[in-house]
Amino acid sequence: MVKICCIGAGYVGGPTMAVIAFKCPSIEVAVVDISVPRITAWNSDKLPIYEPGLDEVVKKCRGKNLFFCNELEKHVAVADIVFVSVNTPTKSSGLGAGKAADLTYWESAARMIADVSKSSKIVVEKSTVPVKTAEAIEKILTHNSKGIEFQVLSNPEFLAEGTAITDLVNPDRVLIGGREETPGGLKAIQTLKDVYAHWVPQERIICTNLWSAELSKLAANAFLAQRISSVNSISALCEATGANVYQVSSAVGKDSRIGSKFLDASVGFGGSCFQKDILNLVYICECNGLPEVANYWKQVIKINDYQKSRFVSRLVSSMFNTVSGKKIGILGFSFKKDTGDTRETPATDVCRGLLSDKAQLIIYDPQVPEAQMIKDLSTPKFDWDQPGSTIHIAEDVVKQSVKVVHDAYEATKDAHAIWLGDLVVMGTKRAFEEDLQEFIKHPKHLDYGNKAASVAETKLPLETVQLVGIAGENGISVPDMVVKELEVNAPLPLVTGMDTS
Ligand code: UDX
């Protein structure tokens, strides 16, 4: 029986290994982590991450061929394939601060593998890493190997949170990079290919050299984020000219060379990957003497920051230039729907902006614990462009100005404004428009999916709301009819995240 061990039971390692175990009953999969609470949660009924479909997959395999535990060394020692899926945050100090990936966790995992291994192993980079990390890892492994052969592969993960299970079960492609030039490298590539071949069609498994695989992941995320910044930049121009960004993006996306996906204007992209990976790309370009290329990609993040602050300014200016003492209901705090993950969520920037203007925030997000929201809002925000400079709202100010509620009705009661964050993101804009109309007419009849189910059960007191600010990831348009309905009930104008026409 092939034995797989995955170091790191996070958003990537956990779901990926669960699907491998589910699809390959003949393979034994152990997921190990240094965090005791994380592993305890993986072994409980309340998994540490929320992901649609994950519970079912874990329940089917856990205790059979899928195991979660803290005994790292024991499982690494006997594994044939070791996936490394530890966190690789952006460095906040030292060389490359603000841009380069912090490989501390990776390095410690690699040293441990070298230390405990008694048989040859394939070591797979699963977490996104800078190009040429494999070379460094190979060095650590061989210098400490005591004669054991290690083959390093890069197998970047393309899953998106909220759809991780479907992305894993039906991937567009699986990418495996290895030392194609050596027989040992080719054999290792084939071994990993055989694992995925249990359920992924051969033609979707792409094999490349190590560096191409590493760079492809960074490039794919940079391209996706670049599309969002492109459409968000156009949204600013739409507001200035009277064009409608949804009409523009829909017309642009109809060109089959461009395609319609990832063209939804939003308050800005969030999540643990896009910003981190682009900064990483920028750093690699700078280190390779390519400042023009570095500046090109930096601009994608600058537009993202601009979009978030633009939204806050629009909201504040539409409320007579101050939100001081005004109550703003925030529905949805995580970075997108169907996840409780708050890493780089635009909500922290929007809330910080409103808090700086002394607003009172009432936040509702059924997937995010209160302590996490308070921590996110009171943690100093590190400025990637000017390392050393931070924006900080003291914890006591956050605690005084933020109320976290477990009921959407409460978040909107007597609000001067409501910000619909990730909560109202629908599959399509059309569906959202129709739903929003329904929502206003018959609040009880809405199926807002998993997270917003409780919103559907409540009657939002729209007649008491003076202003509704709407911005949602994946873009939200507000049809004329809805605007009119709101105008009747709301003495102040409607502010959308992006386009108001
Ligand atoms: C992303 C990549 O999609 C995935 O392939 C990679 O492995 C990890 O990074 P993720 O960050 O989980 O996945 O979510 P994604 O769906 O890509 O959304 C990222 C952010 O962009 C969210 O804040 C989302 O709301 C926003 N977004 C997405 C837009 O603003 N507009 C869009 O059109 C699409």
Ligand code: ADP
């Ligand atoms: P990702 O989104 O990339 O999966 P997460 O932060 O969700 O990132 O998960 C990374 C996991 O890796 C965390 O649970 C962390 O405890 C774990 N981890 C970090 N370093 C090590 C290590 N040296 N050994 C084992 N686990 C580690």
